Amino acid sequence: MSAKWISLAKTLPRLTRAVVGYGFFGFPKYSAEEVLKGNIRNIHYAVLGKSLARVFANAGPVWIKTGQILAGRSDILPIEMCYQLESLYSDQTPMPFRAVKRKIRGQKRLFKQIQRIDRKPIGVGSIGQVHEAVLKDGGTVVIKVLRPKVQQLVESDIEWFQMFIDSMFFLSKDKELKQGLTSSLNDLKGAILEETNLTQEKESIQRFHKKYLKSSKFFVPKVYEEYSNKEVLVMEKVKGLPLSELRKKKGLSDKKRAELGERLFKELLTQVLEDGDFHADPHAGNVFYLEDGRLAFIDLGLTGKFTSKDRKRLAQAVKAFFDQDSKRVIKALLEFGEHNESFDLEQFEEEIIEVVNQNKSEMRSYLSGSGKKGDTLENFVSKLFEISRRHGIYVPRDTTLLIKTLVTVEGVSRSLAPEFNLAKSAAPVVVGSLVPKWMKFPFRSR
Secondary structure, three states, rough: OOOHHHHHHHHHHHHHHHHHHHHOOOHHHHHHHHHHHHHOOOOHHHHHHHHHHHHHHHHHHHHHHHHHEEEEEEEOOHHHHHHHHHHHHHHOOOOHHHHHHHHHHHHHHHHHEEEEEEOOOOEEEOOOOEEEEEOOOOEEEEEEEEEEOHHHHHHHHHHHHHHHHHHOOOOOOOOOHHHHHHHHHHHHHHHHHHHHOOHHHHHHHHHHHOOOOEEEEOOOOEEEHHOOOOOEEEEEEEEEEHHHHHOOOOOHHHHHHHHHHHHHHHHHHHHHHHHHHEOOOOOOOEEEEEEEOEEOOOOOOOOOOOOOHHHHHHHHHHHHHOOHHHHHHHHHHHOOEOOOOOOOOHHHHHHHHHHHHOOOHHHEEEOOOOOOOOHHHHHHHHHHHHHHHHOOOOOOOOHHHHHHHHHHHHHHHHHOOOOOOOOHHHHHHHHHHOHHHHOOOOOOOO
């Protein structure tokens, strides 16, 4: 039997336990919990959402990432289900503390400096977990530790997804769709495996910490390089509230929510268009609101980079999108994608122009913050890329990562302020990024 089939056979019991143990058998428990809370009206959605969250949390890192993506899709899922899926940002099954200690003991220099470490993790993620600790010099730190064999888990989960795609298209002639799904799956695999390299995350934290060192609006904790390695990462503790909790908190004015949403979106767009180095996973659990009013970025395991040439092209593409200029939207899609020899340019242009014209009024309302529920940036972008896929255009991973980032941060900003004016917030950043560097004010505050 090949190594692939052995790996798949080992994965099946884990998936079965997750679905049966936390899905089917979890329903009575979750129902009782919601009844005790008095949540009768939306109990079916809350119970289903909690069941899905527990299944994903126990199925493996790829499934957890899928659940995190769904948590931000209140346009297609009931809000009660999204609230339950948000637990996947932080509330996941922790690994045994003995496994954590084993990893830390392997980093002898760190182990010698620890005075105390909390057994209970303050955060549990898909690829690792975080514990608070006190060093012998009195400093409070957080220690991120990778899960054992996390790379192998990712590989086996991806193989299951690939097997599903292969079986689904066994008799189908839609080779473009299969190729598109396989490419997306490989992109997801690359992104998750990138997060399992804590040395890479350490370097990203150092870059972003330096960038925001003197900022009055943003913060990134420092990293203790001397105590970190590829499986253990030691960082300064962030004292604040994640936006996933903040947006549920009463007492925060609508004006303040709107200001935070706009500030976050503009900064991510600035990272993309001006810095070319951006946080590629800015979901509501990875951005904290600090006591002094700053926003803190954490979990920089996944970042994206663009050259100055790509940034200029991207700024022009975003401007074309906001202007609803179908000709320039077409140009942008062709510049960022790769197409095969049988590509039909005339038909492609006709379909894009039709979608842009059909959605013009809805997107104009949505971008200005007055759109109706169901009209989302993600829906419109999905239509454009569905057409691109059908015509055999492959969008490289860096571009899809960028699109996911902008859609994610737009969703977070709008969850804080539903009437968030996307176009108004983006305009100065987009226009500013197109201005020659020598004309820019060098001491602009961030």
